Amino acid sequence: MEIQLDFFGGKAAVEEARALDHRYYFTLVPPPALAQKMERGARMLALRHGVRKVVRAERQHVSLHIVEKGREIAGDLLDDALEIGNTIRRPGFEMAFDMVRTFGAKRSRGGVRAQYPIVLTCSNGARDAKAIYADIRQQMQRFGLSVGPRSMEPHLTIWYGPGKVPDLILRRPFRWPVRSFWLVHTLPGMRRPEYLAEWPLSR
Template sequence: MSAPKPTRPTDSLFLAVYPDAAAASRIRDEAARIRIEHGLRATPIPADRLHITLHYLGAFAGLPADTIEQARAAASSVAMPPFDVTLDRIESFASRRPKHPLVIAGDPDEAFSAFVDTLGEALQTAGIFVKSHPRFIPHVTVLYDEHRVARQSIAPIEWTVREFALVHSLLGRSQHEVLFRWPLGS
């Protein structure tokens, strides 16, 4: 007799890009500075989990093999060149939860926006519904805290995105596992 499937979501899937080592270090430094400056108590997110979510694919009770295969097919069909990311501000995003995400954000350039749109269209074609955002704001969440931090400029943090990934998040366990990575062509 097999174990019953969980009924509550235990896993989520999303497509993301990760900062390179130098950018991740700068992001962590900014988070530490703001945390001290504003007396925030929350623990910063570990460097290996810092990312920009491109498309959230949903929360599931277990890992859905069909969704993974659809996402894999969609992502494999995207052929675009590397592009640059610039994050130049820090702020707390609004949230219905008691803790607000503190993010380091920026505005996407044309190449980044085109990449997100192309990937979204490929997912839709593969049969995965993705929420389209009227204005995609690239951001890296660095911690969650009860206190909000007003938007403020920071020295730009830049890197070139050379790959993207399908990520499995184990809900409630603060763990991410990269399932697949795709390089961007030159």
């Protein structure tokens, strides 16, 4: 019976898919109290659009640059990522997320209905976050690693849903002083990221 279950995509197949979904990336992380406020605000807004599941406070982040996607990271690649983090020299700054937007839809596995990332974007702090991204990207190139696009748009995903939402300017932006960045590891089913390293930004 177990053999048939595995053949048709049962427990073993699920575990194999999960093993291929590791993510290692540099990121900015909001303070816990602010993350909880953003989760509450996201829940209130999501209910207006018929969405009940939002990104939990402990999973909220602003991605900077992916390091590895797939299986668990190799030791030499992890060493390179830690060394890259050590090279970044940037001052601290403030981020103010003041707009809700919809990004392009991503189709889930197995032909499931497309899901739209609903995100917070910022008018204040975007340039500084982009500068850190550019520095990390440059160092990854120097180490001979795969890199992302030349630029990115800083954002914080608050939920994934089946439909778009209109752009919304927030009367009270979510602000925080960014004083460090992180290297984290995530995997489906993890309640919170695994924080592998933190690097302070100068004041």
